[in-house]
Amino acid sequence: MDDQNKNLILATALSFIVILVWFVLFPPPEAQAPADAPVAQTDAGQGVTTPAPAATATTPTDIATDTETRQAALADAPRVPIATDRLSGSISLLGGRIDDLSLNDYRTTLDDDAPIVTMLSPVGSPDAYYALYGWAAGAGLDPSAVPGPNTEWALAEGDTLAVGSPVTLSWDNGAGLRFTRTIAVDQDYMFTIDQTVTNTGDAAASLAPYGILARHGVPSDAKNFFILHEGVVAMADGELTETDWDDIPDLDVDAREGVPAQRIENATNGWIGFTDHFWMATLIPDQATPTRLSTKYLPQTEIFQTETVLPTQTVAPGGEVTVQSRLFAGAKEWEAIREYQDQGVDRFIDSIDWGWFFFLTKPIFWLLHELNQIIGNMGVSIISLTLIIKAVLFPLAYKSYVSMAKMKELQPQMEKLKERAGDDRQKMQQGMMELYKKEKVNPAAGCLPILLQIPIFFSLYKVIFVTIELRHAPFFGPFQDLSAPDPTSLLNLFGLLPFDGPEPGSIMALVFIGILPLLLGISMWLQQKLNPAPTDPTQQMIFAWMPWVFMFMLGGFASGLVVYWIANNTITFTQQYLIMRSQGYKPDVFGNIKRSFARKAKSDGKG
Numbered sequence: 346m347d348d349q350n351k352n353l354i355l356a357t358a359l360s361f362i363v364i365l366v367w368f369v370l371f372p373p374p375e376a377q378a379p380a381d382a383p384v385a386q387t388d389a390g391q392g393v394t395t396p397a398p399a400a401t402a403t404t405p406t407d408i409a410t411d412t413e414t415r416q417a418a419l420a421d422a423p424r425v426p427i428a429t430d431r432l433s434g435s436i437s438l439l440g441g442r443i444d445d446l447s448l449n450d451y452r453t454t455l456d457d458d459a460p461i462v463t464m465l466s467p468v469g470s471p472d473a474y475y476a477l478y479g480w481a482a483g484a485g486l487d488p489s490a491v492p493g494p495n496t497e498w499a500l501a502e503g504d505t506l507a508v509g510s511p512v513t514l515s516w517d518n519g520a521g522l523r524f525t526r527t528i529a530v531d532q533d534y535m536f537t538i539d540q541t542v543t544n545t546g547d548a549a550a551s552l553a554p555y556g557i558l559a560r561h562g563v564p565s566d567a568k569n570f571f572i573l574h575e576g577v578v579a580m581a582d583g584e585l586t587e588t589d590w591d592d593i594p595d596l597d598v599d600a601r602e603g604v605p606a607q608r609i610e611n612a613t614n615g616w617i618g619f620t621d622h623f624w625m626a627t628l629i630p631d632q633a634t635p636t637r638l639s640t641k642y643l644p645q646t647e648i649f650q651t652e653t654v655l656p657t658q659t660v661a662p663g664g665e666v667t668v669q670s671r672l673f674a675g676a677k678e679w680e681a682i683r684e685y686q687d688q689g690v691d692r693f694i695d696s697i698d699w700g701w702f703f704f705l706t707k708p709i710f711w712l713l714h715e716l717n718q719i720i721g722n723m724g725v726s727i728i729s730l731t732l733i734i735k736a737v738l739f740p741l742a743y744k745s746y747v748s749m750a751k752m753k754e755l756q757p758q759m760e761k762l763k764e765r766a767g768d769d770r771q772k773m774q775q776g777m778m779e780l781y782k783k784e785k786v787n788p789a790a791g792c793l794p795i796l797l798q799i800p801i802f803f804s805l806y807k808v809i810f811v812t813i814e815l816r817h818a819p820f821f822g823p824f825q826d827l828s829a830p831d832p833t834s835l836l837n838l839f840g841l842l843p844f845d846g847p848e849p850g851s852i853m854a855l856v857f858i859g860i861l862p863l864l865l866g867i868s869m870w871l872q873q874k875l876n877p878a879p880t881d882p883t884q885q886m887i888f889a890w891m892p893w894v895f896m897f898m899l900g901g902f903a904s905g906l907v908v909y910w911i912a913n914n915t916i917t918f919t920q921q922y923l924i925m926r927s928q929g930y931k932p933d934v935f936g937n938i939k940r941s942f943a944r945k946a947k948s949d950g951k952g
Contacts, residue, residue: 521546534675
């Protein structure tokens with residue numbers, strides 16, 4: 346096999362490996378989230394423990410829908426409304442839990458009347474997910490002297506939590522300690538929680554402030570897709586830790602707690618929480634205070650928990666202590682998260698899953714984001730991004746396409762060498778090397794752009810799949826969500842009829858592919874016609890089928906990625922065609938390339 350074919354096969358194999366791996370979808374586990382399990386106890390160090398809440402009454406079995414179940418759970422305790430332009434929900438006075446939160450700017454589907462996205466839900470509802478704060482009793486202090494997760498708080502100030510209008514909750518233990526909790530929220534997704542304890546008694550009190558995020562079971566909408574991290578995300582002392590849902594139960598059992606757990610002691614510049622595909626809730630303690638960050642799993646109740654435990658505070662008689670912490674709960678919007686990072690949340694932008702090629706995904710996303718800010722259409726922005734990438738790679742591409750043009754011209758001589766060599770591969774190889782040396786052709790030069798395209802393609806796919814800015818981003822016509830597969834199909838006349846095509850991932854969708862995959866196959870086929878054909882018939886057949894195999898393989902990918910590949914193939918074809926013409930060759934996409942006699946005559950001094 347000649348060097349050119351070896352390199353082409355290598356490049357193709359690498360491309361196939363990458364794409365096939367991406368194409369493997371792991372179906373999410375059928376997790377059943379217990380609706381009424383208690384939050385686990387937390388050993389806060391120095392003899393401090395947080396109390397576990399009592400089990401909540403089981404939701405009646407005659408409630409039919411998730412919505413009704415959630416509404417019943419919300420009615421179990423008095424509540425303080427949350428109302429901002431971007432958030433709606435309520436705070437439960439039972440434990441002072443932030444356990445009812447919806448994102449006003451996002452809907453579950455593209456339908457105008459689709460429900461808005463639910464972020465947090467109370468105990469007793471499906472996929473219970475909530476944040477709670479408190480004080481853990483220190484040495485010499487009875488645990489009943491501090492408010493716990495099931496303490497009934499009173500509303501002391503404010504009636505609705507809104508931007509610029511905080512609310513204050515209070516609780517008095519009747520034995521000299523008075524607790525207040527002031528909760529504020531900004532215009533986006535950040536809550537600020539000020540916890541204050543006032544000692545009116547005669548003895549000093551030791552307490553440790555804590556924050557807890559609890560999730561009852563693996564989320565029912567978890568993607569379980571290898572390219573996307575979902576589960577726990579934490580930052581401590583500049584080091585990012587990501588733990589997938591299925592890895593949390595396999596954590597080492599903590600001897601002090603008897604459950605799978607992972608601790609980061611005395612972390613500064615730290616935060617910890619749960620991340621989903623597009624949403625995230627994160628506990629953010631004071632960045633300069635040494636804090637213990639914990640992840641744990643309670644096997645009996647299937648509760649996942651992240652915690653922040655701050656150092657124990659000693660409140661002298663007549664004294665008062667206030668501790669401030671923050672809670673992010675909302676969409677993983679790049680601009681909002683970057684703003685919080687600028688305000689002091691260390692490396693908060695890394696909560697977005699940039700992947701192994703972060704050095705490519707971050708600048709690619711930034712450029713795509715800026716283009717979209719200017720253009721206002723994400724599909725056009727993707728095409729513009731492709732033009733910029735191709736312009737950057739053009740010097741390398743130029744050399745590659747010149748080399749491939751020369752290789753194409755050598756095809757007749759290569760065929761003659763093959764006929765003379767017969768089955769003698771060594772003779773064939775020697776003849777090819779002599780031919781390359783004589784014509785000053787580098788057979789590997791044509792493969793380098795293909796190899797460079799793999800990490801760029803992977804990075805762009807990561808950006809399109811992971812970032813929320815591509816979610817429900819429209820292009821034109823039927824393409825109203827570039828993060829979803831092509832919705833067109835022969836069954837709906839490629840979007841002309843007013844109904845969707847086959848369900849993505851189904852056999853019908855694989856057979857009746859949309860217009861974007863068809864355009865992709867055609868663009869790959871046209872581009873392939875400009876490349877040197879292998880001399881081996883088997884290789885020729887493989888390369889002949891490749892565009893159509895890719896067409897069906899990528900039919901279920903995000904349509905934004907297919908738009909990129911179509912644009913990339915079209916630009917590549919145009920570049921290669923023009924460069925080959927500039928070198929004196931007249932490409933024929935139907936299989937023949939002829940030497941331009943006029944150019945040749947001129948170069949020989951005859952014209």
